[in-house]
Amino acid sequence: MEAASTGTKFQLRARIRGLIDSGATILAVLSTLLVILPLVAIFIYLLLKGASSLNLDFFIRTPKPVGEAGGGMANAIVGSATLLAVASILGVPMGIFGGVYLAEFGRGTKLANAIRFTADVLNGVPSIVMGIAAYSLIVLPQGHFSAFAGGVALGIMMIPTICRTTEEMLLMVPHVVREAALGLGVPNWRSVLSITVKTASPGIITGCMLAFARVAGETAPLLFTALGNNFWSTTLNEPIAALPLQIYVYAISPYDDWHRLAWAGALVLIVLIVLAVSLVRYVTSRGVLKGAS
Amino acid sequence: MGVGIEVANLNAWYGSNHTLQDISLNIPANHATALIGPSGCGKSTFVRCLNRMHETNPIARVTGTVRMGGIDIYEDVKPVEIRRRVGMVFQRPNPFPTMSIYDNVAAGLKLNGYTNRKSLDEIVEKSLKNSALWDEVKDDLKKKSGASLSGGQQQRLCIARALAVDPEVLLMDEPASALDPVSTSKIEDLIFQLKTQYTIVIVTHNMQQAARVAEMTGFFLNGRMVEFDSTQKIFTNPSDKRTEDYITGRFG
Numbered sequence: 001m002e003a004a005s006t007g008t009k010f011q012l013r014a015r016i017r018g019l020i021d022s023g024a025t026i027l028a029v030l031s032t033l034l035v036i037l038p039l040v041a042i043f044i045y046l047l048l049k050g051a052s053s054l055n056l057d058f059f060i061r062t063p064k065p066v067g068e069a070g071g072g073m074a075n076a077i078v079g080s081a082t083l084l085a086v087a088s089i090l091g092v093p094m095g096i097f098g099g100v101y102l103a104e105f106g107r108g109t110k111l112a113n114a115i116r117f118t119a120d121v122l123n124g125v126p127s128i129v130m131g132i133a134a135y136s137l138i139v140l141p142q143g144h145f146s147a148f149a150g151g152v153a154l155g156i157m158m159i160p161t162i163c164r165t166t167e168e169m170l171l172m173v174p175h176v177v178r179e180a181a182l183g184l185g186v187p188n189w190r191s192v193l194s195i196t197v198k199t200a201s202p203g204i205i206t207g208c209m210l211a212f213a214r215v216a217g218e219t220a221p222l223l224f225t226a227l228g229n230n231f232w233s234t235t236l237n238e239p240i241a242a243l244p245l246q247i248y249v250y251a252i253s254p255y256d257d258w259h260r261l262a263w264a265g266a267l268v269l270i271v272l273i274v275l276a277v278s279l280v281r282y283v284t285s286r287g288v289l290k291g292a293s
Numbered sequence: 294m295g296v297g298i299e300v301a302n303l304n305a306w307y308g309s310n311h312t313l314q315d316i317s318l319n320i321p322a323n324h325a326t327a328l329i330g331p332s333g334c335g336k337s338t339f340v341r342c343l344n345r346m347h348e349t350n351p352i353a354r355v356t357g358t359v360r361m362g363g364i365d366i367y368e369d370v371k372p373v374e375i376r377r378r379v380g381m382v383f384q385r386p387n388p389f390p391t392m393s394i395y396d397n398v399a400a401g402l403k404l405n406g407y408t409n410r411k412s413l414d415e416i417v418e419k420s421l422k423n424s425a426l427w428d429e430v431k432d433d434l435k436k437k438s439g440a441s442l443s444g445g446q447q448q449r450l451c452i453a454r455a456l457a458v459d460p461e462v463l464l465m466d467e468p469a470s471a472l473d474p475v476s477t478s479k480i481e482d483l484i485f486q487l488k489t490q491y492t493i494v495i496v497t498h499n500m501q502q503a504a505r506v507a508e509m510t511g512f513f514l515n516g517r518m519v520e521f522d523s524t525q526k527i528f529t530n531p532s533d534k535r536t537e538d539y540i541t542g543r544f545g
């Protein structure tokens with residue numbers, strides 16, 4: 001009798017545990033779906049609204065004057081690429097080196113704490129303020145808007161994100177790996193560059209991609225810096241078009257034709273960001289060995 | 294060839310914690326010397342003082358002298374230089390996770406600017422053979438990451454990595470404590486072979502292991518060295534009561 005009742009008790013407990021287990025699993029799956037849902041919804045909506053306006057002209061023509069049909073955003077696509085290249089050249093090395101300093105050389109120093117605090121504050125500064133800063137630092141002294149100023153504004157926005165993710169990723173590298181390098185008689189700087197940074201590189205690259213994707217869609221910092229341009233621009237010294245700017249201008253215009261182009265532009269912007277991120281992922285993952293964590 | 298190590302009045306601190314007190318001993322060349330003692334007795338700190346790894350901790354401090362082959366390692370050379378001549382194998386296997394098996398072994402040479410590919414190949418092969426790992430990995434040298442190996446293989450990889458820079462002394466800080474019995478016996482066989490060419494200092498919690506591999510044994514307790522003598526003497530007829538108590542399992 002005794003044995004039978006413990007048996008049922010045990011079965012009951014096991015059933016309750018089973019229910020809690022499935023409940024938790026269902027919740028986790030639902031949460032995941034909820035996270036993906038907005039992205040999928042936006043993408044589908046963009047496809048519905050924008051795909052019909054996409055044609056070859058969109059990718060090889062510059063905008064037409066109001067009233068004329070057709071035209072494209074070729075100059076804005078190239079302009080965005082230019083701005084992002086300038087931003088990355090400035091922001092990626094500065095962010096990574098800053099993060100390396102915070103994690104490896106300046107740990108616990110007052111300077112490092114000050115830099116970390118500054119980076120966190122900079123991360124929270126509204127992007128339009130970044131634009132005003134670049135405006136007063138570069139546009140005003142030079143006397144004209146330029147692609148360079150736009151790139152600098154975006155680049156400065158990339159620094160704090162990259163800097164802090166680099167630091168976090170480096171701190172995650174196990175202490176024993178650093179000791180292994182030091183124990184081989186490798187100088188500290190060499191061990192940091194060739195071992196620690198290399199071990200953390202997948203995470204550092206993710207940080208760079210996050211920062212890149214974030215500034216790729218920024219409009220506000222470009223308003224007073226890159227300004228926008230309806231024509232081809234081939235130099236960093238002149239105003240340049242950018243996809244987010246073009247979308248902004250077209251979307252607030254009163255013309256249906258322009259609205260359609262703005263939708264198409266938004267679709268292209270998202271696809272290009274996804275492509276760029278996937279390309280970097282592919283290129284950087286090719287060297288990874290079997291079983292590397 | 295290995296060199297002997299003469300340690301005199303070595304003291305070490307972590308912050309205000311006096312972890313090693315007045316250690317003096319002579320470690321013979323081309324032999325294995327075991328250091329035993331309960332956890333926290335200072336034996337790991339002691340080996341870390343022999344390649345100046347102790348001072349990589351910002352709160353650590355050392356006084357006293359350590360001489361290897363006539364050189365005072367705290368006076369005459371830079372820490373980086375002494376660590377090239379004194380290899381170290383750590384408690385937990387710590388291969389470089391992003392590097393292939395080959396690059397792990399070659400790391401010490403490559404990172405110190407040695408790039409002759411042909412002789413690198415030879416050194417990698419020789420080191421992996423010396424650490425009894427060659428047959429298990431020779432087909433995957435450049436394909437697999439060091440982290441993809443089993444724990445025992447990883448530890449032998451770490452030994453190969455330490456051997457590749459051709460050290461005179463090999464320090465092993467509980468090299469088998471994280472391994473299963475089969476891997477442990479492989480590592481012990483290895484120590485047996487290696488001690489003909491290198492001076493080996495091995496920290497161990499396992500007294501049978503000390504008895505099996507080492508000619509000399511030192512017993513540490515509370516930051517002091519209680520006794521240092523031939524392994525046979527320590528295990529059969531120790532002069533100090535505390536050594537006997539520890540060996541017979543009365544504490545620790």
